Amino acid sequence: MNQLKLxxxxxxxxxxxxxxxxxAAEQLFMQQPSLSRLLQSLEKVFxxxxxxxxxxxxxxxxxxLALYEQxxxxxxxxxxxxxxxxxxxxxxxxxxxxxxxxxxxxxxxVMALLNHYREQFANVQMRLEEAGxxxxxxxxxxxxxxxAFIRSVSxxxxxxxxxxxxSQESMLVALPARHHLAHLNTPMALGELxxxxxxxxxxxxxxxxxxxxxxxxxxxxxxxxxxxxxPRLTTMMSLVAAGLGVSIVPQSLxxxxxxxxxxxxxxxxxxxxxxxxxxxRAGSRSPRLENLCRMLKPVSLDDWPNx
Numbered sequence: 001m002n003q004l005k006l007x008x009x010x011x012x013x014x015x016x017x018x019x020x021x022x023x024a025a026e027q028l029f030m031q032q033p034s035l036s037r038l039l040q041s042l043e044k045v046f047x048x049x050x051x052x053x054x055x056x057x058x059x060x061x062x063x064x065l066a067l068y069e070q071x072x073x074x075x076x077x078x079x080x081x082x083x084x085x086x087x088x089x090x091x092x093x094x095x096x097x098x099x100x101x102x103x104x105x106x107x108x109x110v111m112a113l114l115n116h117y118r119e120q121f122a123n124v125q126m127r128l129e130e131a132g133x134x135x136x137x138x139x140x141x142x143x144x145x146x147x148a149f150i151r152s153v154s155x156x157x158x159x160x161x162x163x164x165x166x167s168q169e170s171m172l173v174a175l176p177a178r179h180h181l182a183h184l185n186t187p188m189a190l191g192e193l194x195x196x197x198x199x200x201x202x203x204x205x206x207x208x209x210x211x212x213x214x215x216x217x218x219x220x221x222x223x224x225x226x227x228x229x230x231p232r233l234t235t236m237m238s239l240v241a242a243g244l245g246v247s248i249v250p251q252s253l254x255x256x257x258x259x260x261x262x263x264x265x266x267x268x269x270x271x272x273x274x275x276x277x278x279x280x281r282a283g284s285r286s287p288r289l290e291n292l293c294r295m296l297k298p299v300s301l302d303d304w305p306n307x
Contacts, residue, residue, distance in 0.1 A: 003041070003044075003045050004042070004045050006074075006075070006078060007038070008038060008041070008042045008045070009067075009071040009074060009075055010028075010075060011024070011028060011030075011035060011038050011039065011042075012039065012042055012050065012064075012067065012068070012071060013068060013071050013072060013075060014027055014028055015035070015039065015051065015058060016051075016058075016059075016060050016064065016068050019057045019058065019059065020056075020057040020058065021035060021036065021057070021058060039051065046063065046067070048061075048063045049061050049063070049064075050063055050064035050067060051064055093123045093124060094124060094125070094288055095124070095125045095126075095127060095288075096124050096125070096126050096127070096146050096147070096286075096288045096289065096292065097127045097129070097144070097145045097146045097147075098114070098126060098127070098128055098129070098145065098146065098147050098148065098149070098292075099128070099129045099130070099131055099136040099139060099140070099145045099147070099148035099149070099150075100128065100129075100130060100136075100148065100149040100150075101130070101131070101132060101133055101136065101149065101150060101151055102130055102232060102233045102234065103151065103201075103209075103233050103249075103250050103252060103253060103274070104149040104150070104151065104166075104276050105130065105149075106250075106252040106253060106255045106256065107149075107166070107167050107169065107250075107252040107276055108167075108252070109166050109167040109276070110149050110166055110167065110276060113166065113278075113292075113295060113296070114126070116295065117291070117292055117295065120291070121288070121291060124288050129145065133148075133150040133151045133152055133153070133208060136148035136149075136150050136279075137150065137153055137157055137161070137279065140161065140279060140280070140281055141157065141160060141161075141281065143281070146280065146284070146286060146288070146289045147278055147279065147280045147289060147292060147293075148278070148279050148280075149166060149276055149277070149278055149279075150208075150276070150277055150279050151208040151209055151274065151275065151276065151277075152208020152209070152211075152275075152277075153208075153277070153279060159282070160281065160282055161279045161280065161281060161282055162279070162280050162281070162282050162284075162293075163277045163278070163279055164277060164278040164279075164280075164293060164296035165275070165276075165277060165278075165296070166276045166277060166278050166296065167275070167276040168273055168274070168275045168276070169250050169251045169252055169273065169274050169276075170251050170265070170266070170272075170273055170274075171213075171248050171249065171250060171251065171266055171270075171272040171273060171274055172248070172249055172250075172251055172253070172254065172263040172264065172265060172266065173188050173193065173246060173247075173248055173263065173264045173265075173266060174237065174240050174246060174247040174248070174249050174253070174258075174261050174262075174263055175240070175246050175261070175262045175263075175264060176240055176241060176242070176243040176246070176260060176261065176262070177241070177260045177261065177262050178243065179243075179246070179262070181264070182262040182264070184264065185264065185265075186264075187264070187265045187266060187267045187268065188264050188265070188266055188267060189220070189266075189267045189269075189270070190216055190217060190220040190266065190267070190270050190272075191220045191221060191222065193217075193222075193224070193246055194220070194221070194222035196224075196225075196245065196246045197225050197226075197227040197244065197245035197246070198224040198225060198226045198227065198245050198246060198247060198248075199226075199227065199228045199229075199230060199236055199239045199240055199244055199245040199246070199247045200213065200226055200228075200229055200230070200236070200247060200248075201229070201230055201232075201233055201236050202229035202230060202231055203229070208275075209250070209274060212272060212274075213248050213272065216248075216270060216271055216272045219271065220270070227244060227245050228244055228245065233249070233253060233256075234256065234258075236249075237249075237253065237256055237258040237261055238258070240258070240260075240261050241258055241259060241260030241261050242260070248266075248272065249263075250274035251274075252274075278292075278293070278296055280293060
């Protein structure tokens with residue numbers, strides 16, 4: 001079988017389509033004796049007759065018809081190989097694994113970027129995974145993900161990642177609907193929450209948000225009483241709605257429309273905001289990933305504080 005070559009299959013398909021050796025030879029720019037020898041060598045490869053000679057032409061045997069069908073498939077795939085390879089080299093096909101935090105999934109710029117990418121590269125299969133920032137960074141560094149939308153990255157990993165800014169949003173106070181501070185819509189000073197129990201997204205899942213909230217509270221002159229840490233933002237909002245405490249959340253969480261939760265803006269003097277970054281491994285060379293990153297501009301970790 002190692003003697004079988006594409007030119008054998010091409011010649012055989014041409015002969016079957018033409019139904020005539022001389023016409024096929026003309027189409028192949030060959031002499032008819034050379035074509036006959038080529039077909040004889042093909043029959044030797046399969047050790048069976050593939051053509052029946054008729055008074056005015058030829059037709060495929062049962063074995064020849066089976067070969068004809070498979071040869072057409074093979075030749076079609078071969079004809080598509082250049083475009084398939086070029087599409088892969090240009091990032092127009094294949095798979096892209098992207099992670100995101102639950103809060104990042106609610107941010108309009110993140111969804112707009114993903115939708116734009118899907119429109120531009122419709123043949124790329126995008127695999128999406130949700131986790132906390134710390135888990136996403138670990139998955140990035142172990143090459144389980146190609147990119148991730150995260151809230152922060154630890155300094156120990158900053159040199160191993162390239163960061164692209166996606167969004168920066170203000171933070172809001174999330175209050176139980178029956179809370180005595182919930183009926184006002186004016187900006188709040190953080191000090192107004194000094195005596196309130198806090199419900200926060202647990203630190204391993206979102207160290208950037210957690211640490212920035214604590215730092216802002218310390219700067220406002222108090223250490224928050226954290227009564228509960230939630231593994232998911234949706235769980236955290238349910239706990240706030242149940243009256244377990246107050247929280248400080250990115251503005252995009254308002255899109256959850258959690259029943260029983262009221263949001264109030266923070267005073268402009270409060271140094272709190274939430275950043276979203278697209279993180280990729282430093283030096284990644286995937287064409288699909290490069291097309292995604294090309295839609296954003298890379299910056300230094302120092303250009304934005306970790307929110």
